[in-house]
Amino acid sequence: MDEKEILKLIDHTQLQADATWEDIVSLCDDAVKYKTATVCIPPTYLKRVHDKYGDDLKLCTVIGFPLGYSCTAAKVVEAQEAIKDGAEEIDTVVNVSDVKNHRYDEVKKELEEIRKACGDKLLKVIIETCYLTEDEKKELCKIVTDVKADYIKTSTGFGSAGATLEDIELFKKNIGPDVKIKAAGGIRTIEDAVAYAEAGCSRIGSSKVLPLVVKKYGL
Template sequence: MLGKELLTYVDHTLLNPIATWEEIKVVCEDALAYHTASVCIPPDFVASAHNAYPDLTVCTVVGFPLGYQTTEAKVAETKQAIEEGASEIDMVINLGDVKQGDYHAITEEIKALKAICGEKILKVIIEACSLTKDEKVELCRCVTEGGADFIKTSTGFGSGGATLEDVQLIKKHIGPHVQIKAAGGIRSVEAMKAYIEAGCTRIGASAAVGLLQNRLDEQV
């Protein structure tokens, strides 16, 4: 795979809470220049990014990073993000519902946000580092039944990020229409390739452009 091909899997990400518009502009311009899948930025910058870069695929986060907002709050966030130009939404599930076994509530929340997204992409962040194996399996069912487009391993703000073991487990239990996004701690070309080989079709990363911008036409 060429470096430029690897970048097409990447959601070029800047979710630092102290990020400025000047910094956001840099990642937006990099995403356009290097043809990443999207740029993933905080909700407050979606409108500015869409207006400044109308050809850019803008992804943003909902219920981020802890997921314990009400469904109504997440619905409102999702509506605003889409109205302001987001094409992709990465939502965080309510981990409290997982721990109390209320998987129905999780599924219904996913359905509610997917209904707003329509043809736009909804990714569901499960924060795998906080879950048992059985909980991860149950969430694969929730994401599948909820109609989401992707299941995503991590926020990058938890105690751990993506692992190949989690991706392999998820791949066994998601429905055929659900894709996998690995995120959190992916900071090497080798790691990106390993996750793609394991079945991921998206990689959330802040380092990818820096790693590959001088290797676009090289086999990596």
């Protein structure tokens, strides 16, 4: 894969609690200039960014982030408000507590509600692989497929570890044909990003890759 082409798969991300408006604008300017897939930003910035950039920029945001254990009603409202403020893609964190207690019916029910709230907007489900057993990951692959989410995503980037190529292989064996894969968390080099793309990821969440590509190729 041409390393410069990797930018088309990047959700250019800034989710730190102390991100300023200037940080967000810099992120968005780069995303527009270098044509990343989206910017992934905190919900609090969505409306301001949408008002500033309009259709020049596709907006992604996170809900139930980063721990996933807020109540379903709160996640549903978060999704609805994010879409109202301009988000076209929603990355939601599963209730990891329910997963660890094997309350899979509750996990599925919540994701069905969020899927409904998202309507025709793209939904990515973050399963936070670092906390899960292999069997739990497989069960979530099935649930994500059943609720018709668009993507299964490895990680928030705020957990104890991020994406691994082993988890991408596990996903590919256990998700349905209509579910795509997003890798995120710990992807800090161009080589990492290319490896995940070649392993089958259609999206890559990273704050590091774009500036590295720009610097390397003088873009």
